[in-house]
Amino acid sequence: MSVRYLTSLSQVRQLDADEIKKLSEVEKKYKFRTNEYYLSLINWDDPNDPIRKIAIPSPEELEDWGSIDASQESKYTRMRGIQHKYPDTALLLAVNVCGTFCRFCFRKRLFFKENLETISPDISDNIDYIRKHPEITNVLLTGGDPFILSTQKLERIISQIREIEHIQIVRIGSKIPASNPYRIVEDPSLLEMISKYSSPRKRIYIITQFNHPRELTDVAIEALDKMLGAGAILSNQTPLMRGINDDPDVLAELLKKLSFVGNPPYYVFQVRPTIGNKPFAIPLVETYRIFQKALSKVSGLAKRTRLIMSHATGKIEIMAVADGKIVLRYHRAANREDEGRIMIYPAKPDAYWLEDLMD
Numbered sequence: 361m362s363v364r365y366l367t368s369l370s371q372v373r374q375l376d377a378d379e380i381k382k383l384s385e386v387e388k389k390y391k392f393r394t395n396e397y398y399l400s401l402i403n404w405d406d407p408n409d410p411i412r413k414i415a416i417p418s419p420e421e422l423e424d425w426g427s428i429d430a431s432q433e434s435k436y437t438r439m440r441g442i443q444h445k446y447p448d449t450a451l452l453l454a455v456n457v458c459g460t461f462c463r464f465c466f467r468k469r470l471f472f473k474e475n476l477e478t479i480s481p482d483i484s485d486n487i488d489y490i491r492k493h494p495e496i497t498n499v500l501l502t503g504g505d506p507f508i509l510s511t512q513k514l515e516r517i518i519s520q521i522r523e524i525e526h527i528q529i530v531r532i533g534s535k536i537p538a539s540n541p542y543r544i545v546e547d548p549s550l551l552e553m554i555s556k557y558s559s560p561r562k563r564i565y566i567i568t569q570f571n572h573p574r575e576l577t578d579v580a581i582e583a584l585d586k587m588l589g590a591g592a593i594l595s596n597q598t599p600l601m602r603g604i605n606d607d608p609d610v611l612a613e614l615l616k617k618l619s620f621v622g623n624p625p626y627y628v629f630q631v632r633p634t635i636g637n638k639p640f641a642i643p644l645v646e647t648y649r650i651f652q653k654a655l656s657k658v659s660g661l662a663k664r665t666r667l668i669m670s671h672a673t674g675k676i677e678i679m680a681v682a683d684g685k686i687v688l689r690y691h692r693a694a695n696r697e698d699e700g701r702i703m704i705y706p707a708k709p710d711a712y713w714l715e716d717l718m719d
C-alpha cells in the first residue's frame with residue numbers, strides 16, 4: 361500500500377474549512393505533517409480521540425508555556441547533528457522529518473527553518489566525531505525519524521558507524537512502526553539491511569514510540585515481527601500524556617500489549633515542558649500515581665519500564681511518592697558525581713519539573 365504524506369491541514373479531508381481556519385495560526389507556528397495511514401486510525405466522531413490529539417494541532421498549543429529546548433539539548437550539541445551528553449552515548453540526528461509530526465514533540469525546534477543544530481549537511485563530520493571519541497560505545501540514530509530516509513541512505517550511515525570498532529550498539533529511534541508500518545513491511549531491503557548489521561555480538565536496537573494501544577494494529581505488529589525476525593532488539597518509549605494515555609487502564613493496556621508482541625516498554629517519560637506542549641502536561645505527582653496504577657495491572661516484563669524526567673542534568677527517575685515527599689534518583693547523569701544520587705523533596709501537587717520541586 362502506498363501511503364501518502366500530507367504536509368498541510370488543507371489536505372486533511374476529514375477537517376472542515378472552519379476547523380482548518382481555526383488552526384491556521386498553530387499550523388503557521390508549528391509544522392504539520394502526517395500520512396493517510398495514521399489518519400485512518402482516528403475516530404473522527406470523537407473530538408477527544410487520542411490519535412487525533414497526537415497528529416492534529418489544537419489551539420491550546422499557542423498557550424504561553426514551556427521553553428523551546430526544555431532538556432537543553434543544544435548545550436550538549438557538539439556539532440550540527442551530534443549530541444554527546446553521557447560519555448558512552450552519542451546521538452546522531454540523521455534527518456529532520458518524521459512520519460507524523462507529533463504535536464507533543466520535544467524537538468519541534470529542529471523543524472524550524474532557522475534552526476542550526478539540526479542535521480549535518482555532511483555526515484562524514486559526524487562519523488569523524490564518533491571515531492575520535494573511543495569512550496562512545498553506543499550511537500542513537502534519531503532526528504526526526506531515521507526510517508524516513510531511504511534504506512540506501514540509512515545503510516550508508518549505519519555501515520560507517522559499524523566500521524568504528526568501539527561502537528557496540530546502534531540504536532534507531534523511530535515512530536514509523538506506529539505511524540507508517542507499511543514503510544517497514546513493504547521494503548524487504550530495509551529488513552535485509554537490519555539483518556546484515558545486527559549481528560550476534562553487535563545488535564541493532566530499534567526504540568519505537570507507541571503512545572496508545574490503538575497504534576498496535578495488525579500491520580504495525582507485522583512490522584515489529586519482521587524487524588525481530590531480522591535480528592533487531594526492540595523496546596518502546598512514550599511520554600505519559602493528558603488525553604492520550606493518562607487513563608491507567610489505557611496505559612496498562614499499552615504496556616501489556618507491547619510486552620506481548622516482543623517490544624517491551626523501556627522508558628515512560630514525564631512530558632517535557634516544551635513550547636506547545638501545554639495540552640499534554642500532567643504534574644509530576646499525578647504522573648507518578650497514574651504510572652503506578654498502570655504498573656499494578658501488568659506483568660513483570662512490562663513492569664521493567666522506568667518513569668523518567670529527561671532533565672538537562674540527566675535522566676531522573678521518579679521513584680516514589682510517600683508521606684508527602686517525592687523521591688527522585690539520577691538514572692543517568694551528565695555530571696558523573698550525580699550518577700545514582702537520590703533527591704527527596706516535598707511532593708508539591710502542582711510541581712511539573714525538577715526546578716518546581718526545588719523552589
Ligand code: SF4
Nearest residue numbers: 458461462465504535
Ligand atoms: S516522531 Fe519523534 S522526533 Fe518526530 S515528531 Fe514525533 S516525537 Fe518528534
